[in-house]
Amino acid sequence: MAERIVACAGWLLAGGEGRRVGGQDKGLLPWRGRPMGDHVLAAMAPQVGGLGIVANRHADRYRALLTHHASGTAHPVAEPPAPTSLGVHADDPGLPPFSGPLAGMLTAMTATPQEWIWFLPCDMPRLPGDVLATLWRAAHRDGADVAVPCTPDGLDGSRHHWVCALMHKRVLPTLQTAFISGERKVGHLIARCKWTSVSFADAAGFANFNTLETEHGGD
Template sequence: MIPLFPAVILAGGQARRMGGADKALMPLGGARVIDHLLSGLRGQVGAIAINANGDPARWAGLGLPVLPDPVPGFPGPMAGVLAALDWAHAQGADRVVTVAGDTPFLPRDFVARLGAAKATAAVAETVEPDGTVRLHPVCGMWPVSLTVDLRVALAGGERRMRALCDQAGAVPVRFDAAQPPPFFNINTAQDLARAEAVLTVSGQPIIDPPGP
């Protein structure tokens, strides 16, 4: 049996457009955003951790390791990827999957599709209704061997996920439009309302949040 890669949910941002609230813990469809995300992620990966800053107690009910950014100053998702790489290395893994904590509709074949790219690094890509190609670099697979270069890039002030993709030679993996939309992310209250509407229209079942 092929071993499953570990995965880290990146939820270390400051969520300014949501008033600083944890987007992953927002209510959605009778559960929370992260419950929907975990429902899609479990079974695709091995061990799961969450990258988050501040008091880790607010995540205690998930039963997951909480990994703070390894560099100060909230430098963005690149720091979350570095936390994921450090943790994956400690797990003895050679690659790690990362997903954004505000993406409740993760495709059920997400990790399999990335692994099929036959590249050490791969990231999700979709096409908008108007034909615009959109990269989702936070939702990707990364080699642990990238750790040193990423740490150096962060120390040098690099913050762009696209620069990380270039550095890693990440291959884009295209996912077709679907309902619910893959990699839809929640940044605002309006986005949260749209996600609720998508669940209602799609008839996706309500997910019960895990017990403490």
């Protein structure tokens, strides 16, 4: 059973244009019989105290997915209570449209009562079940405001999954300043914060599905 961090909210980032999949909404593409975003929500829900979605399209469909996981209907009775629903939000109208995951993060931070926020992209349906607790412990151990998962990439390299970061809301002014200055790369922004890297051995669990063939294949 996943460890729930009540002081943390989880946000599914599903606000992209889906350019790599012909403009389709990636979070709603089927994978193993369910929308990809539904798999991600199912992984997040047992780990967080609040659950929300940033989506610029198909709000009703995402709202149905969120209600399923935030109301407890997706989990057996023996499971801990479901997380509180934080709603489905489009990118803040004061931000330029389709400005990438950073816009979604800014939107989520202003709609979250919890001090800590864990972000996940909508195209990562194989996520391991222990991610948040591991990031949480590392952030507190290292006195960091941001904890980022890292997985092996090749024989000698590693890959940071910047959009899967756990962040404290005190980094919000840094995010806002970077966004206003034109920064759109989440990794560049995190480098301005006090952050820590957390290693995970399961690289496949953090794989993004970026093609129609992959997403419909079910592997």
